[in-house]
Amino acid sequence: MIQKPNYSTTEHLPLPLLTSKPSYILLRTFLEPLLPSLPSWTSSPPSDQQKNFVDPVPWLSRLIATPLPWLTADEAEEVISLASKNIALRAGRSALPDITRSFTVERHQISLFEPGWTGDALGHKTWGTSLLLARRMSLLDELSQSPYLKCRGTAVRCLGLGEGTGLVGIAAAKIREWRMLLTDLPEITENLTRNVENNDCGGNVEVKALDWMDPPGEEEIPISYFEVIIASDLFYDAHHPQLVVKMMERYLKQDPHSRIIVEYPLRPMYQEEISDFQLRMLGSFEIENTGEETGRDDWDVDVHCRWAIYKLKFP
Numbered sequence: 001m002i003q004k005p006n007y008s009t010t011e012h013l014p015l016p017l018l019t020s021k022p023s024y025i026l027l028r029t030f031l032e033p034l035l036p037s038l039p040s041w042t043s044s045p046p047s048d049q050q051k052n053f054v055d056p057v058p059w060l061s062r063l064i065a066t067p068l069p070w071l072t073a074d075e076a077e078e079v080i081s082l083a084s085k086n087i088a089l090r091a092g093r094s095a096l097p098d099i100t101r102s103f104t105v106e107r108h109q110i111s112l113f114e115p116g117w118t119g120d121a122l123g124h125k126t127w128g129t130s131l132l133l134a135r136r137m138s139l140l141d142e143l144s145q146s147p148y149l150k151c152r153g154t155a156v157r158c159l160g161l162g163e164g165t166g167l168v169g170i171a172a173a174k175i176r177e178w179r180m181l182l183t184d185l186p187e188i189t190e191n192l193t194r195n196v197e198n199n200d201c202g203g204n205v206e207v208k209a210l211d212w213m214d215p216p217g218e219e220e221i222p223i224s225y226f227e228v229i230i231a232s233d234l235f236y237d238a239h240h241p242q243l244v245v246k247m248m249e250r251y252l253k254q255d256p257h258s259r260i261i262v263e264y265p266l267r268p269m270y271q272e273e274i275s276d277f278q279l280r281m282l283g284s285f286e287i288e289n290t291g292e293e294t295g296r297d298d299w300d301v302d303v304h305c306r307w308a309i310y311k312l313k314f315p
Contacts, residue, residue: 015059018066024075027063031082060087103131103167106138108174112165112195124191126165128297129233129305133263134171136307143289144309146257148227154179154204159221159251161210161231161244164188166195168232173201178228181221183210212243215250227253229260235270241277248310249284256314260285263307266292285310 015030016022063083068076102111103126115124140149148156152175160169160182169182180201184192186209193207208221215221229252234244252258264274290308297303 015056018062021070024071024079027079028082031079031086057087101126103134105131105134105167105171106175108171110134110167110170110174110199112167113191113198114165115191124165124188126167126297127233127265128295128303129263129265130164130167131297132293132295132305133230133232133261133307134168136261136263137168137172137175140176140261140309144259145288146259146311148257149259149261149309152177156228157181157226157253158228158230159183159226161229161247162234163192163207166192166199168230169205170196170199170201172230173205174199177204180205181226182207183221185209185211210247212240212247215247221251223250224252224254226251227255227258230262231260232263233265234262235264235273235277238273238276241273241280244277245280245284248281252312254312256312258312259288260310261307262310263305265303265305267303281310284313286313 016026060083064080064087068079071079098113098115100111100113102109104110112126114126136143143149154177156176156178158169158172158176158178158180160166160172160180163169163182163184166182169180172178173180182192182196182205183189189207189209196205196207208216210216210221229248231244231248234240248260252260264277266274288309288311290306292304292306295303295305
């Protein structure tokens with residue numbers, strides 16, 4: 001019987017020589033524990049001692065380049081697939097294949113499918129800021145005087161802007177039980193709908209396409225209709241702040257108790273966009289409460305973020 005290697009304690013990986021024509025079972029025995037875990041947003045970064053292992057990528061590359069004629073076609077295909085996935089998981093977030101990852105938010109387990117990276121489809125990935133904002137949903141009672149943010153139930157209509165994989169909107173649906181409309185670009189909504197359906201959100205969550213540059217007519221998404229708007233991490237282009245603020249002005253209900261809840265990372269490379277957004281928001285809204293916190297995601301070890309609750313300005 002082949003003993004499964006323990007890579008948590010072994011400094012030098014006893015990888016089999018390909019010239020020895022290792023069997024299918026032996027290759028799988030070594031490949032499966034080599035698969036790295038998805039990046040963790042809660043555990044500590046790996047220590048120097050944990051990093052001090054032999055790099056398996058050269059061996060994996062040789063394995064992929066080897067025809068493996070001693071295996072059956074199906075066996076060879078499966079081995080190559082495992083080796084390729086192994087390299088992809090080590091190559092950084094942009095190289096990740098299709099994955100499903102889970103997050104715990106206020107005792108709710110939320111499972112999100114993320115398609116493999118294609119082009120600039122940023123909405124197909126989950127961002128650390130969205131997890132911070134999702135977890136803030138349970139604290140809204142303490143952070144605002146609005147009866148809408150103290151309410152749980154379908155009496156509150158909430159619009160999610162740029163929902164991506166849906167973490168914030170799904171969390172709001174489960175924790176606040178609001179009537180939710182989650183929106184994003186048309187190419188993102190198919191996966192967003194999939195995640196909503198897979199997380200048993202009930203009948204109170206709807207998904208629709210919303211292009212900020214060309215919003216649909218009022219019969220599709222009513223204007224001045226939503227008591228709450230939620231959004232996270234929306235600024236990665238110079239024209240986004242203006243478009244985001246226009247969407248908030250368009251869809252927030254003209255009610256002194258209506259609120260906008262946003263959170264965004266304070267990345268130095270987007271400081272101009274952040275400043276532009278903050279200035280534009282003060283034209284129609286004022287800050288009720290705000291703060292800063294630090295989270296993590298796949299791109300950065302630490303992500304410093306700002307959250308804010310806005311309300312409408314009235315004469």
